[in-house]
Amino acid sequence: MTHFDTIIIGGGPAGMMATISSAFHGKQTLLIEKNKRLGKKLAGTGGGRCNVTNNGNLDDLLAGIPGNGRFLYSVFSQFDNHDIINFFEENGCALKVEDHGRMFPVTDKSRTIIACLEDKIAELGGQVLTNTEVLSVKKKDELFQVKTADTSYTSQQVIVTTGGKTYPSTGSTGFGHEVARHFKLAVTPLESAESPLLTEFDHKALQGISLDEVTLTYDKHVITHDLLFTHFGLSGPAALRLSSFVKGGETLQLDLLPHLSSQELASYLESEREKSLKNALKAHLPERLADYLARDYPEKVKQVTPKELDSLLTKIKALPIKVTGKMSLAKSFVTKGGVDLKEINPKTLESKKVPGLHFAGEVMDINAHTGGFNITSALCTGWVAGSQFPNSWL
Ligand SMILES: Cc1cc2nc3c(=O)[nH]c(=O)nc-3n(C[C@H](O)[C@H](O)[C@H](O)COP(=O)(O)OP(=O)(O)OC[C@H]3O[C@@H](n4cnc5c(N)ncnc54)[C@H](O)[C@@H]3O)c2cc1C
Known part of the structure; x- marks a missing residue:
């Protein structure tokens, strides 16, 4: 099968949650990840224990996201950190709170979080292709064409969740910014954030x-x-x-x-x-x-x-x-800058210029403090992007 309702590019926290949300909303969904496994960067957060979210209130969240956190008001009104906590608890992954509201799986193992997300994708019938790099995304006659080395997939909707440009060994090499530029969307300058x-x-x-x-x-x-x-x-x-x-x-x-x-x-x-x-x-x-x-x-x-x-x-x-x-961008924890938020509808995370093209996670010009705030932003924007239906379907 090479046609899907929704194709998601990049299997970090934003991409995994977008896949869950998309499949949950009844769409035929494909997630494509270039690494052998999903969530490589996520696995390294919190010293390998996965700092999956933060249990603060809305003010704490916004204070924890100094880079354009206000853009996320509408996203958080649809899905916030408490929804993340409920999601994991309801899906058999108990969490605990540590200092500064940081939340981790009780197992202290990132694997538990990633396995929970993978299991949910499978339960909802989302398809996952790992070890597969997306080489280009184009749009022709209302359909996106997503090319990998050996296959060309088509879809009505694409969600770009390729992350920023830090720790490129985890797979985040800025491909999503290239996709944005291909569609003539502005990308703000990239800089190191949360840098030693x-x-x-x-x-x-x-x-x-x-x-x-x-x-x-x-x-x-x-x-x-x-x-x-x-x-x-x-x-x-x-x-x-x-x-x-x-x-x-x-x-x-x-x-x-x-x-x-x-x-x-x-x-x-x-x-x-x-x-x-x-x-x-x-x-x-x-x-x-x-x-x-x-x-x-x-x-x-x-x-x-x-x-x-x-x-x-x-x-x-x-x-x-x-x-x-x-430290250089590659050795910093988070990328400041990314797809310009002026290009994106804050309610739906859809491009204002290209119907059906969505962005979620660190690929956007949003940067947060470590402590679970980036991951919260990734998971919440992932959920919201995944829950959208292109206008042509409505
Ligand atoms: C060492 C470290 C510690 C951190 N600690 C914290 C913390 O404690 N709290 C916190 O909130 N944040 C932390 N962060 C930041 C956090 O991990 C990121 O903000 C978060 O992972 C971003 O999620 P994402 O889904 O947007 O992108 P990513 O997690 O970067 O995932 C993007 C995925 O897209 C894939 N991809 C890219 N291009 C392609 C392509 N062409 N085809 C297919 N797949 C592609 C990549 O392989 C990758 O798996 C830390 C980061 C690092 C490096």
């Missing part, structure tokens, strides 16, 4: 240290979340979130103990004056970080002069870190 930060800092001393709930500040942007020192700079959610607001050349301030004021810290140190400074700091900070901070000061707390105390408190509460750049 390259910094000018003593990386060797701090590499590998991870911190819970620190505050990273640049200008009016204040982000409290976990942070990781790496061999090149900063990673972890706090750095990834701040990456949307910097390019290189900026100096960030890191508050290592945001829950304690400078005054509280000074009183604490006063109460520990007989201790070594290193040991006093270790009560609040990881050992290597305490060593690093204490190395420029006298050994004992009681030997620290008022001027030295001021300088130490500044290092703990506002450690300056100079950003020299961001």
Whole structure:
């Protein structure tokens, strides 16, 4: 069979959910994925545990999607994160909530989520072709022609869910942007988002240290979340979130103990004056970080002069870190930019110029924070795109 009502290109979260929705709405549906397996990028999220959604309210969702989240108002009114949670629970895949509302399968295995989506596609009669790359999409006489290396498929409707352009080894290489350009739709410039930060800092001393709930500040942007020192700079959610607001050349301030004021810290140190400074700091900070901070000061707390105390408190509460750049697009987590939202109807996700052509997921100019927000956007837009019927059928 080479004719389908709906063909979906790309089997990430957006494509799998679009396939489920399309088949659920009674359409003959084909999903084409170039990898051997579906959901390769999804499998790597949440450290391999699959951060499938976030359990926040609508305001939390919009705050978690700094890149054009408002475009999704109508999508979320049709299918939102709570529908995602219900979907998995109803289909035998129990979820649990972790910090910052992040949701994972109770099994802590991405495979569980992907298997649940695959099983649902099969149950609803959606067809899946893996190991098959779509080479071109054209439209002739109201029908789309979707070409792979050995077959030409036709359909009334195409949903492009090929993702962005980060981690190209997962299959997301920007093919959907080419499809958009073929149909003369605008694509906004692509940039790294949720990118680890390259910094000018003593990386060797701090590499590998991870911190819970620190505050990273640049200008009016204040982000409290976990942070990781790496061999090149900063990673972890706090750095990834701040990456949307910097390019290189900026100096960030890191508050290592945001829950304690400078005054509280000074009183604490006063109460520990007989201790070594290193040991006093270790009560609040990881050992290597305490060593690093204490190395420029006298050994004992009681030997620290008022001027030295001021300088130490500044290092703990506002450690300056100079950003020299961001990781390349390929090594960032999310793509900022994509198919221009002016081209897309926010209710149906259909192209305004090309009837029957839909977009869902990261291929669109929408970028969110890690923490489940991109995946929420992908699954919800996938559902909505899959539930549409081309006008010619109505
Ligand atoms: C390491 C990492 C960690 C992340 N962690 C998080 C997180 O914790 N929370 C969060 O919200 N987001 C996270 N993200 C982002 C999230 O994974 C993506 O936003 C999401 O997967 C996008 O879904 P999608 O379906 O739009 O595209 P993708 O998941 O990129 O899927 C697109 C699919 O299309 C296929 N494809 C492309 N071209 C073709 C073609 N020509 N023919 C056939 N198939 C094609 C690809 O092979 C791919 O499988 C992370 C990303 C990375 C890289």
